[in-house]
Amino acid sequence: MVHSKTVIELRNVVKEYILGKTIVKALRGVSLEIKKGEFVIIMGPSGSGKSTLLHIMGALDKPTSGKVFINGKDISLFDDWNLAMLRRKNIGFVFQTFNLVPTLNALENVMLPLEPIHMDEIEKIKRAKELLKLVGLEHRMLHKPAELSGGERQRVAIARALVNDPEIILADEPTGNLDTKTGLQIINAMRELNKKENKTIVIVTHDPTLLKYATKKVYIRDGTVERMEE
Protein backbone atom coordinates (compact mmCIF):
# COMPACT_ATOMS: atom_id res chain seq x y z
CA MET A 1 0.00 0.00 0.00
CA VAL A 2 1.43 3.36 -1.01
CA HIS A 3 1.45 6.03 1.67
CA SER A 4 -1.15 8.77 1.03
CA LYS A 5 1.43 11.55 1.11
CA THR A 6 3.61 9.86 -1.49
CA VAL A 7 3.06 11.48 -4.89
CA ILE A 8 5.65 9.54 -6.89
CA GLU A 9 6.88 6.05 -6.16
CA LEU A 10 9.23 3.96 -8.28
CA ARG A 11 9.70 0.29 -7.50
CA ASN A 12 12.68 -1.47 -9.00
CA VAL A 13 12.38 0.44 -12.30
CA VAL A 14 14.47 -0.84 -15.18
CA LYS A 15 14.70 0.97 -18.50
CA GLU A 16 16.48 -0.49 -21.49
CA TYR A 17 16.95 1.00 -24.95
CA ILE A 18 17.87 -0.87 -28.05
CA LEU A 19 20.47 0.96 -30.08
CA GLY A 20 21.07 -1.07 -33.21
CA LYS A 21 22.10 -4.48 -31.88
CA THR A 22 23.12 -3.18 -28.46
CA ILE A 23 20.86 -3.04 -25.43
CA VAL A 24 21.61 0.03 -23.34
CA LYS A 25 20.51 -0.17 -19.71
CA ALA A 26 19.62 3.41 -18.74
CA LEU A 27 18.08 2.46 -15.38
CA ARG A 28 19.00 -0.72 -13.51
CA GLY A 29 16.41 -1.17 -10.81
CA VAL A 30 15.68 2.25 -9.33
CA SER A 31 13.41 2.50 -6.29
CA LEU A 32 12.46 5.92 -5.06
CA GLU A 33 9.71 7.63 -3.11
CA ILE A 34 8.85 11.34 -3.36
CA LYS A 35 6.38 12.88 -0.96
CA LYS A 36 4.10 15.86 -1.49
CA GLY A 37 5.84 19.22 -1.01
CA GLU A 38 9.38 17.87 -1.29
CA PHE A 39 12.10 19.74 -3.17
CA VAL A 40 14.13 16.95 -4.73
CA ILE A 41 17.42 17.32 -6.58
CA ILE A 42 18.57 14.36 -8.62
CA MET A 43 22.32 14.63 -9.22
CA GLY A 44 24.45 12.64 -11.52
CA PRO A 45 26.97 12.86 -14.32
CA SER A 46 26.00 12.90 -17.98
CA GLY A 47 24.66 9.52 -19.10
CA SER A 48 23.84 8.40 -15.57
CA GLY A 49 20.17 7.97 -16.44
CA LYS A 50 18.81 10.97 -14.56
CA SER A 51 16.81 12.39 -17.50
CA THR A 52 15.37 8.94 -18.21
CA LEU A 53 14.35 8.75 -14.57
CA LEU A 54 12.64 12.14 -14.83
CA HIS A 55 10.79 11.10 -18.00
CA ILE A 56 9.53 7.95 -16.32
CA MET A 57 8.43 9.91 -13.23
CA GLY A 58 6.60 12.30 -15.54
CA ALA A 59 4.71 9.57 -17.39
CA LEU A 60 6.46 10.50 -20.63
CA ASP A 61 8.14 7.13 -20.87
CA LYS A 62 7.29 3.65 -19.64
CA PRO A 63 9.73 1.43 -17.76
CA THR A 64 10.91 -1.85 -19.28
CA SER A 65 10.13 -3.45 -15.92
CA GLY A 66 9.20 -2.30 -12.44
CA LYS A 67 6.31 -0.18 -11.24
CA VAL A 68 5.62 3.54 -11.25
CA PHE A 69 2.92 4.98 -9.00
CA ILE A 70 1.66 8.56 -9.31
CA ASN A 71 -0.67 9.46 -6.47
CA GLY A 72 -0.97 5.77 -5.72
CA LYS A 73 -2.00 4.76 -9.24
CA ASP A 74 0.07 2.25 -11.15
CA ILE A 75 0.68 4.13 -14.42
CA SER A 76 2.23 1.16 -16.18
CA LEU A 77 -1.38 0.06 -16.73
CA PHE A 78 -2.30 3.38 -18.41
CA ASP A 79 -2.74 3.73 -22.16
CA ASP A 80 -1.43 6.74 -24.11
CA TRP A 81 -4.61 8.76 -23.63
CA ASN A 82 -4.66 8.22 -19.86
CA LEU A 83 -0.97 9.08 -19.62
CA ALA A 84 -1.65 12.33 -21.50
CA MET A 85 -4.51 13.12 -19.11
CA LEU A 86 -2.25 12.38 -16.13
CA ARG A 87 0.42 14.72 -17.45
CA ARG A 88 -2.19 17.37 -18.19
CA LYS A 89 -3.64 17.35 -14.68
CA ASN A 90 -0.77 16.37 -12.42
CA ILE A 91 2.58 17.17 -13.96
CA GLY A 92 4.32 20.27 -15.27
CA PHE A 93 7.60 20.02 -17.20
CA VAL A 94 10.43 22.53 -17.43
CA PHE A 95 13.20 21.86 -19.95
CA GLN A 96 16.79 23.01 -20.25
CA THR A 97 16.15 24.49 -23.70
CA PHE A 98 12.82 26.10 -22.65
CA ASN A 99 11.05 24.65 -25.73
CA LEU A 100 8.85 27.69 -26.34
CA VAL A 101 6.93 28.14 -29.59
CA PRO A 102 8.69 30.97 -31.43
CA THR A 103 5.59 32.21 -33.28
CA LEU A 104 3.57 32.70 -30.11
CA ASN A 105 4.06 35.43 -27.50
CA ALA A 106 4.74 34.70 -23.83
CA LEU A 107 1.05 34.73 -22.90
CA GLU A 108 0.10 32.36 -25.73
CA ASN A 109 2.98 30.04 -24.85
CA VAL A 110 1.77 29.84 -21.26
CA MET A 111 -1.75 29.10 -22.51
CA LEU A 112 -0.61 26.14 -24.65
CA PRO A 113 -1.36 23.35 -22.11
CA LEU A 114 -4.88 24.81 -21.73
CA GLU A 115 -5.57 24.62 -25.48
CA PRO A 116 -7.11 21.12 -25.51
CA ILE A 117 -9.22 21.91 -22.45
CA HIS A 118 -12.82 23.10 -22.74
CA MET A 119 -12.56 26.34 -20.85
CA ASP A 120 -13.63 29.91 -21.49
CA GLU A 121 -10.97 31.78 -23.49
CA ILE A 122 -11.13 34.75 -21.09
CA GLU A 123 -10.52 32.37 -18.17
CA LYS A 124 -7.52 30.90 -19.98
CA ILE A 125 -6.05 34.37 -20.55
CA LYS A 126 -6.73 35.32 -16.93
CA ARG A 127 -5.00 32.20 -15.65
CA ALA A 128 -1.97 32.65 -17.93
CA LYS A 129 -1.67 36.31 -16.90
CA GLU A 130 -1.75 35.36 -13.23
CA LEU A 131 1.12 32.95 -13.72
CA LEU A 132 3.19 35.39 -15.74
CA LYS A 133 2.67 37.81 -12.86
CA LEU A 134 3.79 35.11 -10.44
CA VAL A 135 7.07 34.67 -12.33
CA GLY A 136 7.45 38.46 -12.68
CA LEU A 137 6.83 38.70 -16.40
CA GLU A 138 3.42 40.33 -16.64
CA HIS A 139 4.97 43.33 -18.44
CA ARG A 140 6.57 41.06 -21.07
CA MET A 141 3.52 38.93 -21.86
CA LEU A 142 3.12 40.15 -25.44
CA HIS A 143 6.75 39.55 -26.33
CA LYS A 144 7.79 36.63 -28.46
CA PRO A 145 10.52 34.26 -27.18
CA ALA A 146 13.14 35.83 -29.45
CA GLU A 147 12.56 39.15 -27.66
CA LEU A 148 13.10 37.65 -24.20
CA SER A 149 16.33 36.87 -22.34
CA GLY A 150 17.26 33.30 -21.39
CA GLY A 151 16.07 33.80 -17.82
CA GLU A 152 12.79 35.31 -18.99
CA ARG A 153 12.23 32.42 -21.40
CA GLN A 154 12.76 29.92 -18.62
CA ARG A 155 10.32 31.82 -16.41
CA VAL A 156 7.76 31.67 -19.23
CA ALA A 157 8.42 27.91 -19.39
CA ILE A 158 7.82 27.67 -15.61
CA ALA A 159 4.56 29.60 -15.96
CA ARG A 160 3.57 27.18 -18.75
CA ALA A 161 4.37 24.21 -16.50
CA LEU A 162 2.14 25.70 -13.79
CA VAL A 163 -0.84 26.75 -15.87
CA ASN A 164 -2.77 23.52 -15.35
CA ASP A 165 -2.10 23.78 -11.63
CA PRO A 166 -0.19 20.48 -11.39
CA GLU A 167 1.02 19.28 -8.00
CA ILE A 168 4.32 18.02 -9.43
CA ILE A 169 6.88 20.10 -11.33
CA LEU A 170 9.64 18.16 -13.06
CA ALA A 171 12.61 20.17 -14.33
CA ASP A 172 15.38 18.81 -16.53
CA GLU A 173 18.51 20.94 -16.11
CA PRO A 174 16.43 24.14 -15.79
CA THR A 175 19.52 26.28 -15.20
CA GLY A 176 21.71 24.48 -17.73
CA ASN A 177 21.42 27.21 -20.38
CA LEU A 178 21.54 30.15 -17.98
CA ASP A 179 24.28 32.13 -16.29
CA THR A 180 24.78 31.66 -12.54
CA LYS A 181 22.80 34.73 -11.50
CA THR A 182 19.83 33.98 -13.74
CA GLY A 183 19.99 30.31 -12.78
CA LEU A 184 19.73 31.31 -9.16
CA GLN A 185 16.67 33.44 -9.89
CA ILE A 186 15.01 30.46 -11.54
CA ILE A 187 15.81 28.19 -8.59
CA ASN A 188 14.48 30.82 -6.20
CA ALA A 189 11.28 31.05 -8.21
CA MET A 190 10.91 27.28 -7.92
CA ARG A 191 11.63 27.36 -4.21
CA GLU A 192 8.90 29.92 -3.74
CA LEU A 193 6.47 27.69 -5.60
CA ASN A 194 7.52 24.86 -3.34
CA LYS A 195 7.03 26.86 -0.18
CA LYS A 196 4.00 29.02 -1.01
CA GLU A 197 2.05 26.67 -3.24
CA ASN A 198 3.31 23.41 -1.71
CA LYS A 199 4.26 22.09 -5.16
CA THR A 200 6.41 19.00 -5.31
CA ILE A 201 9.54 19.91 -7.26
CA VAL A 202 11.95 17.44 -8.80
CA ILE A 203 15.03 18.89 -10.48
CA VAL A 204 17.53 16.89 -12.45
CA THR A 205 20.95 18.55 -12.63
CA HIS A 206 24.67 18.00 -12.58
CA ASP A 207 25.25 21.37 -10.91
CA PRO A 208 26.24 20.65 -7.27
CA THR A 209 25.57 24.26 -6.19
CA LEU A 210 21.83 23.54 -6.33
CA LEU A 211 22.08 20.77 -3.74
CA LYS A 212 21.82 23.18 -0.81
CA TYR A 213 18.21 24.00 -1.69
CA ALA A 214 17.01 20.41 -1.74
CA THR A 215 14.97 18.69 0.96
CA LYS A 216 15.93 15.38 -0.63
CA LYS A 217 19.08 14.63 -2.63
CA VAL A 218 19.27 11.64 -4.90
CA TYR A 219 22.64 10.69 -6.34
CA ILE A 220 22.46 8.53 -9.41
CA ARG A 221 25.27 6.80 -11.28
CA ASP A 222 25.22 4.18 -14.02
CA GLY A 223 21.46 3.80 -13.82
CA THR A 224 21.27 3.11 -10.11
CA VAL A 225 20.66 5.26 -7.05
CA GLU A 226 24.07 5.58 -5.47
CA ARG A 227 22.81 7.28 -2.33
CA MET A 228 19.99 9.38 -1.02
CA GLU A 229 20.04 12.19 1.54
CA GLU A 230 17.01 13.68 3.24
Added chain:
Amino acid sequence: MIKLAFFNLFRRKTRTALAIFGIVISIIALIVLNAVADGIYGKLDKVIGAFQAVVVMEKGAIDQTLSKIDVDLGSKIERISGVRTVVPEIWGIPQTVDNKPLQFSQVASPVIIYGVDIAAYRKLRGSGWIGKIAKGEMLSSNDKGYVIIGKTLADNMHKFVGSVIKINGKKFRIKGIFKTESELLGNIVVMPIEDARKITGFPEGKVSSFYVELINPTEDRIIAKRINYIMGSEAEASTASDFSETFTEIIGKFRMVALAIAVMAAFVAAIGILNTMLMNIMERYKEIGTLKAAGWTSWNIMFMVLCESSFIGILAGFLGIVSGLLIAILISQFGIPALVKPESVIQAFLFAFLVGVLAGLYPAWRASRLNPVEAIRGA
Protein backbone atom coordinates in the same frame (compact mmCIF):
# COMPACT_ATOMS: atom_id res chain seq x y z
CA MET B 1 -4.90 24.95 -31.28
CA ILE B 2 -6.34 26.42 -34.45
CA LYS B 3 -4.52 29.70 -33.84
CA LEU B 4 -1.24 27.83 -33.32
CA ALA B 5 -1.83 25.86 -36.53
CA PHE B 6 -2.46 29.11 -38.40
CA PHE B 7 0.68 30.80 -37.07
CA ASN B 8 2.74 27.74 -37.92
CA LEU B 9 2.09 28.46 -41.61
CA PHE B 10 4.10 31.67 -41.32
CA ARG B 11 7.23 30.08 -39.89
CA ARG B 12 8.54 29.11 -43.29
CA LYS B 13 6.73 31.57 -45.50
CA THR B 14 8.38 30.60 -48.79
CA ARG B 15 7.75 26.91 -48.22
CA THR B 16 4.10 27.53 -47.35
CA ALA B 17 3.70 29.87 -50.33
CA LEU B 18 5.07 27.22 -52.69
CA ALA B 19 2.71 24.58 -51.27
CA ILE B 20 -0.22 27.00 -51.69
CA PHE B 21 0.87 27.92 -55.21
CA GLY B 22 0.65 24.27 -56.29
CA ILE B 23 -3.03 24.03 -55.38
CA VAL B 24 -3.79 27.52 -56.69
CA ILE B 25 -2.77 26.32 -60.18
CA SER B 26 -5.18 23.38 -60.04
CA ILE B 27 -8.01 25.58 -58.72
CA ILE B 28 -7.44 28.13 -61.48
CA ALA B 29 -7.60 25.29 -64.03
CA LEU B 30 -10.81 24.01 -62.48
CA ILE B 31 -12.49 27.44 -62.30
CA VAL B 32 -11.46 28.66 -65.75
CA LEU B 33 -12.16 25.44 -67.65
CA ASN B 34 -15.53 25.04 -65.95
CA ALA B 35 -16.29 28.70 -66.65
CA VAL B 36 -15.57 28.17 -70.35
CA ALA B 37 -17.72 25.01 -70.36
CA ASP B 38 -20.57 26.84 -68.65
CA GLY B 39 -20.13 29.86 -70.91
CA ILE B 40 -20.33 27.79 -74.10
CA TYR B 41 -23.19 25.72 -72.74
CA GLY B 42 -25.12 28.87 -71.76
CA LYS B 43 -24.81 30.25 -75.28
CA LEU B 44 -25.77 27.01 -77.00
CA ASP B 45 -28.63 26.46 -74.63
CA LYS B 46 -30.19 29.77 -75.71
CA VAL B 47 -29.78 28.80 -79.38
CA ILE B 48 -31.41 25.45 -78.78
CA GLY B 49 -34.15 27.07 -76.73
CA ALA B 50 -34.85 29.48 -79.60
CA PHE B 51 -36.46 26.92 -81.89
CA GLN B 52 -39.13 24.30 -81.66
CA ALA B 53 -38.76 22.51 -84.92
CA VAL B 54 -36.81 19.81 -86.69
CA VAL B 55 -33.56 20.43 -88.55
CA VAL B 56 -32.64 18.09 -91.37
CA MET B 57 -29.01 17.98 -92.44
CA GLU B 58 -26.37 15.66 -93.84
CA LYS B 59 -26.03 12.48 -91.84
CA GLY B 60 -23.05 12.63 -89.50
CA ALA B 61 -22.42 16.39 -89.96
CA ILE B 62 -21.50 18.10 -86.68
CA ASP B 63 -23.39 21.29 -87.55
CA GLN B 64 -25.10 23.00 -90.45
CA THR B 65 -21.99 24.85 -91.65
CA LEU B 66 -20.41 21.46 -92.41
CA SER B 67 -23.47 19.87 -94.02
CA LYS B 68 -24.44 19.51 -97.71
CA ILE B 69 -27.64 17.84 -98.87
CA ASP B 70 -29.70 17.80 -102.05
CA VAL B 71 -32.16 20.65 -102.29
CA ASP B 72 -34.69 18.21 -103.82
CA LEU B 73 -35.06 16.47 -100.44
CA GLY B 74 -37.10 19.50 -99.38
CA SER B 75 -40.12 18.47 -101.43
CA LYS B 76 -39.88 14.91 -100.04
CA ILE B 77 -39.90 16.26 -96.45
CA GLU B 78 -42.83 18.56 -97.23
CA ARG B 79 -44.98 15.55 -98.04
CA ILE B 80 -44.40 13.89 -94.67
CA SER B 81 -47.46 14.16 -92.48
CA GLY B 82 -47.12 16.52 -89.53
CA VAL B 83 -44.81 18.88 -91.48
CA ARG B 84 -46.13 22.40 -92.03
CA THR B 85 -43.30 24.30 -93.75
CA VAL B 86 -39.83 23.38 -95.03
CA VAL B 87 -37.25 26.14 -95.32
CA PRO B 88 -34.03 25.43 -97.28
CA GLU B 89 -30.97 27.04 -95.68
CA ILE B 90 -27.30 27.65 -96.47
CA TRP B 91 -25.05 28.23 -93.50
CA GLY B 92 -21.50 29.46 -93.78
CA ILE B 93 -18.72 31.29 -92.03
CA PRO B 94 -17.46 34.30 -93.99
CA GLN B 95 -13.77 34.69 -94.80
CA THR B 96 -13.99 38.47 -94.46
CA VAL B 97 -16.46 40.93 -92.99
CA ASP B 98 -15.91 44.52 -94.15
CA ASN B 99 -12.65 43.26 -95.67
CA LYS B 100 -11.38 42.08 -92.29
CA PRO B 101 -10.56 38.38 -91.80
CA LEU B 102 -12.02 36.36 -88.93
CA GLN B 103 -10.54 37.68 -85.71
CA PHE B 104 -9.39 35.52 -82.83
CA SER B 105 -11.89 37.33 -80.62
CA GLN B 106 -14.69 36.07 -82.86
CA VAL B 107 -13.78 32.40 -82.54
CA ALA B 108 -16.38 31.76 -79.85
CA SER B 109 -19.11 33.89 -81.45
CA PRO B 110 -18.23 34.13 -85.13
CA VAL B 111 -20.23 36.00 -87.75
CA ILE B 112 -22.38 33.46 -89.57
CA ILE B 113 -23.92 33.72 -93.00
CA TYR B 114 -27.48 32.46 -93.04
CA GLY B 115 -28.88 32.18 -96.54
CA VAL B 116 -32.54 31.34 -96.52
CA ASP B 117 -35.35 30.83 -98.99
CA ILE B 118 -37.16 34.04 -98.09
CA ALA B 119 -40.51 33.00 -99.57
CA ALA B 120 -40.51 29.78 -97.55
CA TYR B 121 -39.24 31.55 -94.44
CA ARG B 122 -42.08 34.06 -94.59
CA LYS B 123 -44.56 31.18 -94.45
CA LEU B 124 -43.33 30.20 -90.98
CA ARG B 125 -45.75 30.79 -88.14
CA GLY B 126 -42.94 30.90 -85.57
CA SER B 127 -39.92 33.20 -85.76
CA GLY B 128 -37.43 30.53 -86.96
CA TRP B 129 -33.80 31.24 -86.08
CA ILE B 130 -34.35 34.95 -86.35
CA GLY B 131 -35.90 36.78 -83.46
CA LYS B 132 -38.11 39.85 -83.67
CA ILE B 133 -37.23 42.60 -86.12
CA ALA B 134 -36.14 45.47 -83.90
CA LYS B 135 -35.38 48.04 -86.60
CA GLY B 136 -36.13 48.17 -90.31
CA GLU B 137 -37.93 45.33 -92.07
CA MET B 138 -37.74 41.62 -92.79
CA LEU B 139 -36.39 40.66 -96.22
CA SER B 140 -38.83 39.95 -99.01
CA SER B 141 -38.38 37.44 -101.88
CA ASN B 142 -36.88 39.91 -104.35
CA ASP B 143 -34.45 41.56 -101.89
CA LYS B 144 -31.25 40.44 -103.58
CA GLY B 145 -28.25 42.35 -102.25
CA TYR B 146 -30.02 43.08 -98.98
CA VAL B 147 -29.44 41.52 -95.56
CA ILE B 148 -30.79 41.70 -92.08
CA ILE B 149 -28.34 41.31 -89.21
CA GLY B 150 -28.45 40.43 -85.51
CA LYS B 151 -28.34 43.20 -82.94
CA THR B 152 -25.07 41.93 -81.41
CA LEU B 153 -23.34 42.22 -84.75
CA ALA B 154 -24.93 45.62 -85.45
CA ASP B 155 -23.74 46.92 -82.09
CA ASN B 156 -20.24 45.46 -82.44
CA MET B 157 -19.74 46.79 -85.97
CA HIS B 158 -21.73 50.02 -85.50
CA LYS B 159 -24.16 49.17 -88.28
CA PHE B 160 -27.59 50.68 -88.81
CA VAL B 161 -30.51 50.11 -91.12
CA GLY B 162 -29.32 51.39 -94.49
CA SER B 163 -25.61 50.79 -93.75
CA VAL B 164 -23.52 48.65 -96.07
CA ILE B 165 -21.78 45.50 -94.86
CA LYS B 166 -19.19 43.69 -97.00
CA ILE B 167 -19.27 39.92 -96.74
CA ASN B 168 -16.50 38.05 -98.57
CA GLY B 169 -15.89 41.23 -100.51
CA LYS B 170 -19.48 41.71 -101.72
CA LYS B 171 -21.52 44.71 -100.56
CA PHE B 172 -24.89 44.18 -98.92
CA ARG B 173 -27.26 46.84 -97.69
CA ILE B 174 -28.80 46.30 -94.25
CA LYS B 175 -32.59 46.27 -94.42
CA GLY B 176 -33.32 45.31 -90.84
CA ILE B 177 -31.82 44.48 -87.45
CA PHE B 178 -33.29 41.65 -85.41
CA LYS B 179 -33.13 41.00 -81.71
CA THR B 180 -32.59 37.54 -80.23
CA GLU B 181 -31.93 36.10 -76.78
CA SER B 182 -28.90 34.22 -77.99
CA GLU B 183 -25.55 35.93 -78.45
CA LEU B 184 -24.57 33.36 -81.11
CA LEU B 185 -27.68 34.05 -83.20
CA GLY B 186 -27.12 37.76 -82.68
CA ASN B 187 -24.10 37.51 -84.99
CA ILE B 188 -26.00 36.16 -87.96
CA VAL B 189 -26.19 37.88 -91.35
CA VAL B 190 -29.43 36.78 -93.00
CA MET B 191 -29.60 36.98 -96.79
CA PRO B 192 -31.51 35.41 -99.68
CA ILE B 193 -30.31 31.84 -100.27
CA GLU B 194 -28.97 32.53 -103.78
CA ASP B 195 -26.81 35.40 -102.52
CA ALA B 196 -25.43 33.09 -99.84
CA ARG B 197 -24.71 30.43 -102.46
CA LYS B 198 -22.75 32.93 -104.56
CA ILE B 199 -20.59 34.39 -101.85
CA THR B 200 -19.83 31.05 -100.19
CA GLY B 201 -19.42 29.12 -103.43
CA PHE B 202 -21.99 26.62 -102.26
CA PRO B 203 -22.63 23.96 -104.96
CA GLU B 204 -25.76 24.26 -107.09
CA GLY B 205 -28.54 21.84 -106.20
CA LYS B 206 -27.30 21.59 -102.63
CA VAL B 207 -28.25 23.28 -99.37
CA SER B 208 -26.86 23.00 -95.85
CA SER B 209 -30.06 21.99 -94.19
CA PHE B 210 -33.82 22.32 -93.94
CA TYR B 211 -35.62 24.07 -91.15
CA VAL B 212 -38.82 22.06 -90.73
CA GLU B 213 -41.75 23.69 -88.94
CA LEU B 214 -44.30 21.27 -87.59
CA ILE B 215 -48.08 21.41 -87.33
CA ASN B 216 -47.78 20.34 -83.70
CA PRO B 217 -44.37 21.37 -82.26
CA THR B 218 -44.70 18.92 -79.36
CA GLU B 219 -44.54 16.03 -81.86
CA ASP B 220 -40.99 16.92 -82.89
CA ARG B 221 -39.48 13.60 -81.83
CA ILE B 222 -42.11 11.57 -83.66
CA ILE B 223 -41.80 13.62 -86.87
CA ALA B 224 -37.99 13.46 -86.67
CA LYS B 225 -38.22 9.66 -86.48
CA ARG B 226 -40.59 9.65 -89.42
CA ILE B 227 -38.23 11.82 -91.48
CA ASN B 228 -35.24 9.65 -90.59
CA TYR B 229 -37.15 6.55 -91.61
CA ILE B 230 -38.06 8.01 -94.98
CA MET B 231 -34.68 9.65 -95.67
CA GLY B 232 -32.60 6.63 -94.74
CA SER B 233 -28.95 7.44 -95.27
CA GLU B 234 -29.64 10.61 -97.25
CA ALA B 235 -30.14 12.94 -94.32
CA GLU B 236 -30.75 13.09 -90.63
CA ALA B 237 -33.41 14.96 -88.67
CA SER B 238 -32.61 16.40 -85.24
CA THR B 239 -34.83 18.00 -82.66
CA ALA B 240 -33.96 20.67 -80.10
CA SER B 241 -33.57 17.99 -77.46
CA ASP B 242 -31.21 16.00 -79.73
CA PHE B 243 -29.01 19.07 -80.07
CA SER B 244 -29.27 19.65 -76.38
CA GLU B 245 -28.20 16.08 -75.61
CA THR B 246 -25.29 16.25 -78.02
CA PHE B 247 -24.05 19.52 -76.60
CA THR B 248 -24.55 18.33 -73.03
CA GLU B 249 -22.49 15.25 -73.88
CA ILE B 250 -19.70 17.31 -75.45
CA ILE B 251 -19.67 19.78 -72.57
CA GLY B 252 -19.77 16.85 -70.10
CA LYS B 253 -16.64 15.40 -71.72
CA PHE B 254 -14.99 18.80 -71.63
CA ARG B 255 -15.79 19.03 -67.93
CA MET B 256 -14.27 15.60 -67.34
CA VAL B 257 -11.09 16.73 -69.08
CA ALA B 258 -11.11 19.88 -66.92
CA LEU B 259 -11.50 17.79 -63.78
CA ALA B 260 -8.78 15.38 -64.88
CA ILE B 261 -6.37 18.28 -65.43
CA ALA B 262 -7.29 19.75 -62.04
CA VAL B 263 -6.91 16.37 -60.31
CA MET B 264 -3.50 15.79 -61.88
CA ALA B 265 -2.36 19.27 -60.87
CA ALA B 266 -3.81 18.72 -57.40
CA PHE B 267 -2.00 15.39 -57.06
CA VAL B 268 1.32 17.11 -57.68
CA ALA B 269 0.26 19.92 -55.31
CA ALA B 270 -0.75 17.37 -52.65
CA ILE B 271 2.74 15.85 -52.78
CA GLY B 272 4.06 19.38 -52.29
CA ILE B 273 1.90 19.87 -49.20
CA LEU B 274 2.84 16.44 -47.88
CA ASN B 275 6.51 17.29 -48.23
CA THR B 276 6.01 20.74 -46.66
CA MET B 277 4.12 19.30 -43.71
CA LEU B 278 6.63 16.50 -43.13
CA MET B 279 9.48 18.99 -43.12
CA ASN B 280 7.54 21.30 -40.80
CA ILE B 281 7.02 18.43 -38.39
CA MET B 282 10.62 17.26 -38.52
CA GLU B 283 11.70 20.77 -37.57
CA ARG B 284 9.24 20.85 -34.70
CA TYR B 285 9.90 17.51 -32.99
CA LYS B 286 10.90 19.26 -29.76
CA GLU B 287 7.80 21.42 -29.80
CA ILE B 288 5.51 18.46 -30.41
CA GLY B 289 7.26 16.58 -27.59
CA THR B 290 6.74 19.57 -25.30
CA LEU B 291 3.04 19.72 -26.19
CA LYS B 292 2.73 16.02 -25.41
CA ALA B 293 4.52 16.59 -22.12
CA ALA B 294 2.00 19.36 -21.39
CA GLY B 295 -0.86 16.90 -21.75
CA TRP B 296 -1.78 17.14 -25.42
CA THR B 297 -3.13 13.81 -26.66
CA SER B 298 -2.14 12.22 -29.97
CA TRP B 299 -5.52 13.36 -31.32
CA ASN B 300 -4.78 16.95 -30.32
CA ILE B 301 -1.48 16.83 -32.21
CA MET B 302 -3.15 15.21 -35.22
CA PHE B 303 -5.87 17.87 -35.23
CA MET B 304 -3.30 20.67 -35.10
CA VAL B 305 -1.33 19.30 -38.08
CA LEU B 306 -4.54 18.66 -40.04
CA CYS B 307 -5.62 22.24 -39.32
CA GLU B 308 -2.32 23.45 -40.77
CA SER B 309 -2.69 21.48 -43.99
CA SER B 310 -6.36 22.46 -44.21
CA PHE B 311 -5.39 26.12 -43.92
CA ILE B 312 -3.04 25.62 -46.86
CA GLY B 313 -6.02 24.18 -48.78
CA ILE B 314 -8.36 26.99 -47.70
CA LEU B 315 -5.87 29.76 -48.53
CA ALA B 316 -5.08 28.11 -51.86
CA GLY B 317 -8.81 27.71 -52.56
CA PHE B 318 -9.44 31.37 -51.85
CA LEU B 319 -6.49 32.58 -53.94
CA GLY B 320 -7.26 30.10 -56.73
CA ILE B 321 -10.90 31.19 -56.92
CA VAL B 322 -10.02 34.90 -56.98
CA SER B 323 -7.33 34.34 -59.65
CA GLY B 324 -9.66 32.04 -61.60
CA LEU B 325 -12.41 34.67 -61.57
CA LEU B 326 -10.01 37.34 -62.78
CA ILE B 327 -8.72 35.08 -65.57
CA ALA B 328 -12.31 34.18 -66.56
CA ILE B 329 -13.17 37.89 -66.77
CA LEU B 330 -9.99 38.50 -68.76
CA ILE B 331 -10.60 35.76 -71.33
CA SER B 332 -14.23 36.79 -71.74
CA GLN B 333 -12.85 40.18 -72.88
CA PHE B 334 -11.30 38.29 -75.78
CA GLY B 335 -14.67 36.90 -76.79
CA ILE B 336 -14.22 33.45 -75.19
CA PRO B 337 -17.43 32.72 -73.32
CA ALA B 338 -16.74 32.22 -69.61
CA LEU B 339 -19.39 31.96 -66.95
CA VAL B 340 -18.35 31.26 -63.36
CA LYS B 341 -21.28 29.64 -61.58
CA PRO B 342 -21.58 29.69 -57.76
CA GLU B 343 -21.57 25.88 -57.72
CA SER B 344 -18.21 25.89 -59.56
CA VAL B 345 -16.80 28.19 -56.88
CA ILE B 346 -18.11 25.95 -54.09
CA GLN B 347 -16.82 22.85 -55.88
CA ALA B 348 -13.35 24.42 -56.32
CA PHE B 349 -13.21 25.51 -52.70
CA LEU B 350 -14.21 22.08 -51.38
CA PHE B 351 -11.72 20.51 -53.76
CA ALA B 352 -8.87 22.68 -52.40
CA PHE B 353 -9.93 22.01 -48.81
CA LEU B 354 -10.08 18.26 -49.46
CA VAL B 355 -6.63 18.24 -51.07
CA GLY B 356 -5.29 20.07 -48.01
CA VAL B 357 -6.88 17.62 -45.57
CA LEU B 358 -5.87 14.49 -47.50
CA ALA B 359 -2.29 15.70 -47.98
CA GLY B 360 -2.08 16.41 -44.25
CA LEU B 361 -3.31 13.00 -43.09
CA TYR B 362 0.00 11.17 -43.23
CA PRO B 363 2.10 13.97 -41.66
CA ALA B 364 -0.58 14.36 -38.95
CA TRP B 365 -0.49 10.65 -38.22
CA ARG B 366 3.33 10.70 -38.11
CA ALA B 367 3.32 13.66 -35.70
CA SER B 368 0.72 12.06 -33.46
CA ARG B 369 2.71 8.81 -33.21
CA LEU B 370 5.92 10.54 -32.12
CA ASN B 371 7.37 9.19 -28.93
CA PRO B 372 7.35 12.20 -26.56
CA VAL B 373 10.80 11.47 -25.10
CA GLU B 374 12.41 11.10 -28.52
CA ALA B 375 10.54 14.16 -29.73
CA ILE B 376 11.77 16.28 -26.79
CA ARG B 377 15.31 15.17 -27.53
CA GLY B 378 14.67 16.30 -31.09
CA ALA B 379 15.61 12.86 -32.38
